[in-house]
Amino acid sequence: MTRVMLFLFVLLATLTLPASPAAAHAAPIGATPAPGSVIGSSPSEVTVTFSEPVTPVEGRVQVIAPNGERISGKVTLEGTTLRIPVRQAEKPLGTYLISFRVISADSHPVGGAISFSVGAPSERPEAPSETVRTHPTVEVAVPVFKSIGYAGVTLIAGPALFLAFLWPRGRSRAGALKAVRAGLALTAIASLGALTTYAQQGSGTPLWTLSAAELTETVTSEFGLLLMGRLVILGALTVLLPPLLRRAPRTVREPARVLAGAGGPDVTETPPAPREKKTPISGYAVLALSAAGLATWPLTGHAVAAPMAGVTVTAGVVHMAAMAVWIGGLVTLTVFLLRGTHQRVLGVILPVWSRWAAIAVLWLVFAGAIQAVVQMGKLSALWETGYGKLLVAKLVITAGVLVAAAFARRMVLNRAAVAGLRRTVGIEVAAGVVILAISSVLVQVDPGRIAATKEKEITGQGFSETLTSDLYAVQFNIFPVELGEYNTVHGFLYTPDGGPLRAEEWKVTARLTDPPLEAVDQPIAPLPEGNQALGSMSFPLPGTYEVTFTIRTTEIDRASVTTKVTVGR
Numbered sequence: 001m002t003r004v005m006l007f008l009f010v011l012l013a014t015l016t017l018p019a020s021p022a023a024a025h026a027a028p029i030g031a032t033p034a035p036g037s038v039i040g041s042s043p044s045e046v047t048v049t050f051s052e053p054v055t056p057v058e059g060r061v062q063v064i065a066p067n068g069e070r071i072s073g074k075v076t077l078e079g080t081t082l083r084i085p086v087r088q089a090e091k092p093l094g095t096y097l098i099s100f101r102v103i104s105a106d107s108h109p110v111g112g113a114i115s116f117s118v119g120a121p122s123e124r125p126e127a128p129s130e131t132v133r134t135h136p137t138v139e140v141a142v143p144v145f146k147s148i149g150y151a152g153v154t155l156i157a158g159p160a161l162f163l164a165f166l167w168p169r170g171r172s173r174a175g176a177l178k179a180v181r182a183g184l185a186l187t188a189i190a191s192l193g194a195l196t197t198y199a200q201q202g203s204g205t206p207l208w209t210l211s212a213a214e215l216t217e218t219v220t221s222e223f224g225l226l227l228m229g230r231l232v233i234l235g236a237l238t239v240l241l242p243p244l245l246r247r248a249p250r251t252v253r254e255p256a257r258v259l260a261g262a263g264g265p266d267v268t269e270t271p272p273a274p275r276e277k278k279t280p281i282s283g284y285a286v287l288a289l290s291a292a293g294l295a296t297w298p299l300t301g302h303a304v305a306a307p308m309a310g311v312t313v314t315a316g317v318v319h320m321a322a323m324a325v326w327i328g329g330l331v332t333l334t335v336f337l338l339r340g341t342h343q344r345v346l347g348v349i350l351p352v353w354s355r356w357a358a359i360a361v362l363w364l365v366f367a368g369a370i371q372a373v374v375q376m377g378k379l380s381a382l383w384e385t386g387y388g389k390l391l392v393a394k395l396v397i398t399a400g401v402l403v404a405a406a407f408a409r410r411m412v413l414n415r416a417a418v419a420g421l422r423r424t425v426g427i428e429v430a431a432g433v434v435i436l437a438i439s440s441v442l443v444q445v446d447p448g449r450i451a452a453t454k455e456k457e458i459t460g461q462g463f464s465e466t467l468t469s470d471l472y473a474v475q476f477n478i479f480p481v482e483l484g485e486y487n488t489v490h491g492f493l494y495t496p497d498g499g500p501l502r503a504e505e506w507k508v509t510a511r512l513t514d515p516p517l518e519a520v521d522q523p524i525a526p527l528p529e530g531n532q533a534l535g536s537m538s539f540p541l542p543g544t545y546e547v548t549f550t551i552r553t554t555e556i557d558r559a560s561v562t563t564k565v566t567v568g569r
Helices: 002-016 136-166 174-203 212-219 222-246 281-299 309-337 343-376 386-413 418-442 448-454
Strands: 028-032 045-050 054-056 062-064 076-078 081-085 094-104 109-118 463-468 473-479 484-494 505-512 520-522 524-526 532-539 543-552 558-567
Touching: 028 109, 045 094, 045 109, 054 076, 081 094, 136 174, 136 222, 136 309, 136 343, 174 212, 174 222, 174 309, 212 222, 222 281, 281 309, 309 343, 463 558, 473 543, 484 505, 505 524, 505 532, 520 532
Parallel strands: none
Antiparallel strands: 028 045, 045 081, 054 094, 062 094, 076 081, 094 109, 463 473, 473 484, 484 532, 505 520, 505 543, 524 532, 543 558
């Protein structure tokens, strides 16, 4: 038994080790000032808006001035928006950097940087090195702990189900009870592992660097409170489950002449019908605690951050419970019952288990389909995203397992040899381990709906430049520099020595140079500030455009400046 369990655990851990690093599941979708924009004066506050709720990592959200000075204050959170107060920089003109690292609603780290400029663009400040990425030790540990947790739940559910309802008289319960205890211990280890790696996902530090302050902050967070609740539930189950499973009520009547089990003498008399026993209060408590414990998985994963969170969390609980019953039951059969149990006893147990397994698979597929529809967002995400490809792989393997399960069910109904049935069930178990491994990777990558959101993620692209003449210097930004008429141009006018200059008239034209076309006037209008103007730019065809600003500063003083902008290449 020990060797088989060790093999399954090593297989599960090995399959999850190559998992890619945890991907960010929230995306920045807006900011003020706008990414890549050029504004006339330093803001007193900047904001970053995300696609779902996030939690800022302490000390990792900051605004950096053009000279590298950190000018941000205490970060506040309003819904999905970070609000960051900033003070006036010593040298306010130039490019600023908003550097952030946050934790998304499904507990994954999100890092990035957004830039904007005041007055005129300058060299972009460097982002702090500590916000670059999650440490490799944490990248490996996170999916491994998730796999251990899945294995633990499976070892609790399968043996407990058989001990409670299908365990044959005459067979020792000791091995199955040890498996349940091992499952409780593995689930607790996985929960503690998730608690002790949460802070490092945000800070980028190695697995072994966890301070008391970081642990306290984790435990008091929503994520930490859910995991602490899971640990309390596991402690209660450790106390309540074993007494219930040592003498579980019988619900399956064994056939005559096989009451002694494997190797025992045949008995001719028919066994009495099992007496009805009321389920003890502790039994209902175990069911309630188990449901609450299972709910902590979707509440700390993708489901809680998805649209229709109530539906996806419920589907997540059903999906995990069905998976644990199905694969855990197969493990119990393979390790404890298919060897050493009389074939006629198996002839009673296996048809009952086969029906239960079919119901579990039905709920597994139904709940999984609900989750897939919500998380994918669109059908094309199945082949366009890593999440979709992993989901397809999981579906293919699951289909193969269902074929093996159908074959095993036919063998049960035809009362085939136990040796052949053992091989078929062993194939199901091995494939089930692979499915668990893929599941542990799936929760680490972006769902299809997030990949679609990231197509709209802010990028900070645009075109900024300062053009000078004898009369003035004009600083401008065109955003986002794409084909079509939805491009914004924002101009700022200064004297040659850098002071604000009021314009009497603004004019902007754009002319495609290859093939050469006539210049086209672009709409632009002055803003109340006097030295600023705002307009739109149209780029109907890909190519290089000659953009000309003609600005009149007095009744008679006028000058033109020109630059080139490449679009769609």
